[in-house]
Amino acid sequence: MDRTVKYNWFAKVYDELMDDSLYPKWAEYTSQYLNKDQHILELGCGTGILALELTKAGFDITALDLSSDMLSLAYDRQLESGIKFPLVEMDMRNLSELESFDGIICYSDALCYIETEEEKGRIFSEVYEKLNQDGVFLFDVHSTYQIKEFDQFSYHDEVDGIVFLWDSYPGNKDDSIEHQLTFFVEKENGQYERFEEIHKEWTHSLDMYTELLKKAGFKTIEITADFGQKVNNKSKRWFFAAKK
Template sequence: MSYQTFAQVYDAIMDDSLYEKWLSFVKQQVATKDQKILELACGTGALAVTLKQAGFDVTGLDLSENMLTLANERAINAGVKLPLIEGDMLDLSEIGTYDVVTCFSDSICYMPDEAAVGKVFNEVANLLPAEGQFLFDVHSVYQMDEVFPGYMYNDASQEISFLWQSYEGEVPHSIEHDLTFFVYDEELDSYERFDECHKERTYPLEQYLQLLKQAGFSQVKVSGEFGTQEVTDQTTRWFFTCSKK
């Protein structure tokens, strides 16, 4: 899949309005814009560019070279300078220190197991200074167990059509998203099909809190709906604001 096609596919399944909501959450939690922010799993850079345009000092990190290529192109088109790092959030030992680390769009839920989640928390804690902040979100157990199973969504335009179906995963509180894309190729005058399976997993809130405590985060606040609501039994996404002593 070409970079241009990949950008079409990725943007097709993302709700652009979410980036402004994540920006609003960061503004709520980060006191000054001169603090250095590391955005984990920055993907094609949509949120990083949004943060940069709002005046934040942001660096993006992603495991995928292809994603970073698209993020760089997006930053150039937006007229902003966006430092980018190709790296794995399971090993942040060689990238320096930052005042704030973010990890949104339920990227933590792509970790394969609880040990990997704990490893990420430890890596983040190790690169943050005292009073440094870690901001992230994850799907709630309610979202995974009650909302996602059986979810279906289809969308179509002249350039791209996609089918999205979600199924219960093999382990507790997990889900599998089957995505099928049909992307129009002008040269061939036909549609090319691409298939992906995304696997996500979450844990009870108490497990996240325990893992954060073990990593050294002494102050943890959990909220719902981008920090605007209290957590209830039907909260679909948990937002965490964590700091060290």
């Protein structure tokens, strides 16, 4: 299959799976800690939806992702919208080649794709080194409660000739989950071609995230849940605002 065609159907499915209402909330959360004249780096930008929204709102943002496919979709969004911002293909575990920033953000549970505490701690250290004095690191992760809620989750739907199945199962260690995504993409002859992807996510306790942030050097750490709510035992998403 032509890669451009693959991008097109994957974009449709990715955007269908994502809740559009979350992007304005992430933008609002960002604006609570960062001003529009500050330079921001987004880690795990995906298809660039949030970076585009933040740029429209006047923020100066650079968007980074490890996936060239995702960045290609983000570039297509730039062409369609006429709005440009720097796109960087890079592993968030090594930011040494980048300049410094006033703020670094990482949403949509992107950090949950990093398996171990050690790897997350390395990312926190990289972020700390790339922040200017008084810089802020904003990110969210799945709570341990949400990971358990994903167990046996199943969602099936169809959009524009693409049938997709999303089924989740317990992962290979505590507080982990595996999402099996199956796509049936309609071809010109009316037949369907099958594709599969496995997405693995891991989270850790609140205490572990706090410990890793402090070890990286962050002095002030504010923790909330679900876009401004107080943390409780059924919070789905934890938010961290860590100041250098």
